[in-house]
Amino acid sequence: MDELINAHDSQSATRYAQYVDLLHDYLVRARASGAVFARSVARPPWGLTLPASIQLSLHTVLRGHAWLWLDDPAAAQRLLPGDLAIVVGGRDHHLADEPTPERCTTHEQFWATGAGNDADDPHATVFLCGAYRLAGDVGRSLIQALPPMLVIRPSAHDQVHDVVSLISRELMHSAPGQQTVLDRLLDVLLVLVMRASYQDNPSAPRWYRAAEDPRLGRALQAMHEDPGHSWTVPELAAVSAMSRPSFARNFERALGQTPMQYLTDWRLTLAREYLLANELTMEQIARRTGYSSPNAFAATFRRHIGLPPGRWRQEAST
Numbered sequence: 001m002d003e004l005i006n007a008h009d010s011q012s013a014t015r016y017a018q019y020v021d022l023l024h025d026y027l028v029r030a031r032a033s034g035a036v037f038a039r040s041v042a043r044p045p046w047g048l049t050l051p052a053s054i055q056l057s058l059h060t061v062l063r064g065h066a067w068l069w070l071d072d073p074a075a076a077q078r079l080l081p082g083d084l085a086i087v088v089g090g091r092d093h094h095l096a097d098e099p100t101p102e103r104c105t106t107h108e109q110f111w112a113t114g115a116g117n118d119a120d121d122p123h124a125t126v127f128l129c130g131a132y133r134l135a136g137d138v139g140r141s142l143i144q145a146l147p148p149m150l151v152i153r154p155s156a157h158d159q160v161h162d163v164v165s166l167i168s169r170e171l172m173h174s175a176p177g178q179q180t181v182l183d184r185l186l187d188v189l190l191v192l193v194m195r196a197s198y199q200d201n202p203s204a205p206r207w208y209r210a211a212e213d214p215r216l217g218r219a220l221q222a223m224h225e226d227p228g229h230s231w232t233v234p235e236l237a238a239v240s241a242m243s244r245p246s247f248a249r250n251f252e253r254a255l256g257q258t259p260m261q262y263l264t265d266w267r268l269t270l271a272r273e274y275l276l277a278n279e280l281t282m283e284q285i286a287r288r289t290g291y292s293s294p295n296a297f298a299a300t301f302r303r304h305i306g307l308p309p310g311r312w313r314q315e316a317s318t
Contacts, residue, residue: 050095085151
């Protein structure tokens with residue numbers, strides 16, 4: 001019996017490692033930076049509107065309560081201390097002591113009027129607002145998989161609760177290296193939010209669910225770790241310890257595309273990141289993404305993206 005339990009634990013640990021590593025690969029390439037946080041104290045009546053241009057917003061109440069909604073105040077959700085809300089950009093959203101649009105001013109007006117006083121007022125709400133941006137195509141793909149608004153209600157010793165508490169304490173006083181601390185805490189919080197959002201969610205990225213399969217996870221990990229290798233389906237099947245037909249069939253069923261289509265998409269995603277960073281030559285980008293020459297890379301890029309790499313970079317950078 002002990003051997004069976006140990007074998008099960010080992011398999012679970014393997015699945016977990018693959019599951020996390022693949023998400024880690026996406027997040028490393030979409031690192032949040034320059035996180036902007038504001039700690040506010042507001043006495044009723046109060047309200048503010050956050051613009052659609054914020055790519056991803058975070059809100060949490062430390063004391064009191066707040067109502068959060070997108071377009072319809074009737075669908076507002078009440079945030080209590082410890083709750084964490086994530087809002088994806090694209091539409092304005094609103095925070096207020098009551099779900100009443102008339103109370104909401106612009107965020108510039110709200111903070112200009114001195115939100116942050118009367119911290120000891122028992123009727124005041126103390127809350128945090130954060131805004132951040134993820135880099136490039138990888139960041140956009142992660143955000144697009146999130147719902148427009150997600151509210152997480154953690155227990156007292158939940159990891160999300162602990163990280164939010166750390167952010168709150170860090171914002172209490174200015175200190176050297178504070179922005180770095182906030183950026184890294186934000187990275188941790190983002191991983192926890194992604195887990196909470198993707199878990200048992202049919203709209204989660206298919207690669208995220210497929211990575212839970214220890215066999216497909218190994219193939220996905222191999223492609224991510226070495227995209228420059230000239231992978232073939234038989235090689236990937238061997239990595240997965242499956243026959244070629246079984247691997248190809250299971251991969252396409254889980255991810256909705258063939259292994260080679262997935263590999264091409266991942267290589268072109270990396271290529272776009274390299275092009276935007278503008279630190280590598282075309283030859284270096286071609287080599288890192290598995291193409292024998294800059295011409296072969298450019299032909300594939302144009303066929304799938306619709307523009308030559310250089311022109312795409314020029315247009316994407318303007």
